Amino acid sequence: MTIPLGPAGLAVGVTAIVAAGGRGTRVGGPVPKQFLDLAGRPVLVRSLEVLAADPRVDELVVAAPPGWVDRVWELARQYGIPKLTRVVEGGETRQESVGRAFGAVSSRPRVVAIHDAARPLLPPALLAGLLEAAGRYPAVIAAVPVRDTVKEAAPGDPPRVARTLARERLWAAQTPQVFHAHVLEAALARAREDGFTGTDEAALVERLGEPVVLYPGSAENLKLTTPEDFALAGALLARRHAAAAPPAPA
Numbered sequence: 001m002t003i004p005l006g007p008a009g010l011a012v013g014v015t016a017i018v019a020a021g022g023r024g025t026r027v028g029g030p031v032p033k034q035f036l037d038l039a040g041r042p043v044l045v046r047s048l049e050v051l052a053a054d055p056r057v058d059e060l061v062v063a064a065p066p067g068w069v070d071r072v073w074e075l076a077r078q079y080g081i082p083k084l085t086r087v088v089e090g091g092e093t094r095q096e097s098v099g100r101a102f103g104a105v106s107s108r109p110r111v112v113a114i115h116d117a118a119r120p121l122l123p124p125a126l127l128a129g130l131l132e133a134a135g136r137y138p139a140v141i142a143a144v145p146v147r148d149t150v151k152e153a154a155p156g157d158p159p160r161v162a163r164t165l166a167r168e169r170l171w172a173a174q175t176p177q178v179f180h181a182h183v184l185e186a187a188l189a190r191a192r193e194d195g196f197t198g199t200d201e202a203a204l205v206e207r208l209g210e211p212v213v214l215y216p217g218s219a220e221n222l223k224l225t226t227p228e229d230f231a232l233a234g235a236l237l238a239r240r241h242a243a244a245a246p247p248a249p250a
């Protein structure tokens with residue numbers, strides 16, 4: 001299945017859904033982690049800025065934690081985020097949050113890119129590559145080959161190794177996860193019917209039997225999950241900043 005392409009042969013009519021409805025319990029800050037500061041800007045603002053800057057993205061829809069909808073609009077005004085059309089209250093699970101955001105899109109998109117608010121260092125080139133790939137594939141996700149050796153545990157205390165998985169075939173999923181809208185719609189509906197909850201949207205699409213393409217992601221596109229990740233992200237941003245700065249005069 002192919003979708004209509006824009007003048008440059010790229011997918012057009014992209015809606016970006018930002019999953020920002022979590023509580024950030026593992027970070028354990030005073031506010032949900034997506035509203036914490038990361039090197040001078042809130043995490044959520046950084047994620048929105050990357051998505052809004054891509055010319056293929058027409059619309060941003062955010063799922064916010066209950067009680068935080070107005071704060072998202074305030075931040076969008078304060079930081080001049082364009083293209084934000086809807087902010088909805090998220091649900092108990094990430095899947096519910098994405099489902100609510102998808103149900104609120106203002107126009108019927110051709111392509112939907114779902115991104116974690118908690119991945120604020122998304123490289124623009126990775127987003128561009130994924131959206132380009134979405135012109136050829138109905139489901140494509142950022143992912144990185146696993147670098148550690150991965151053990152499956154047998155239940156017990158202490159847990160023991162049941163087996164060692166074949167690392168060459170293992171990839172760690174990231175976001176963005178990009179889908180043709182009709183595929184995402186069908187996947188969310190099937191999961192709802194079956195009472196299935198997945199930890200990413202690709203898992204729902206896999207259940208339809210639809211191939212999901214793995215697109216090489218980036219180690220920089222880390223998810224802020226624990227306080228240590230904020231330190232790492234801060235260091236990566238400082239490195240980017242230094243690389244972008246003009247050389248000091250001799």
Ligand SMILES: Nc1ccn([C@@H]2O[C@H](COP(=O)(O)OP(=O)(O)OP(=O)(O)O)[C@@H](O)[C@H]2O)c(=O)n1
Pocket residue numbers: 018019020021022023024025026027033034063090091092093094095097098116117118119223224225
């Ligand atoms: N009900 C939920 C749960 C999560 N998310 C979003 O999904 C992304 C990935 O989730 P995770 O890193 O697990 O965030 P939290 O659920 O906030 O973290 P924790 O499990 O530590 O509370 C985050 O951007 C988070 O805001 C969401 O939109 N709705």
Ligand SMILES: C[C@](O)(CO)[C@H](O)COP(=O)(O)O
Pocket residue numbers: 094116172173174175199200201223
């Ligand atoms: C979507 C995701 O970021 C891909 O790695 C991840 O599955 C989110 O899971 P979490 O349990 O909400 O952290």
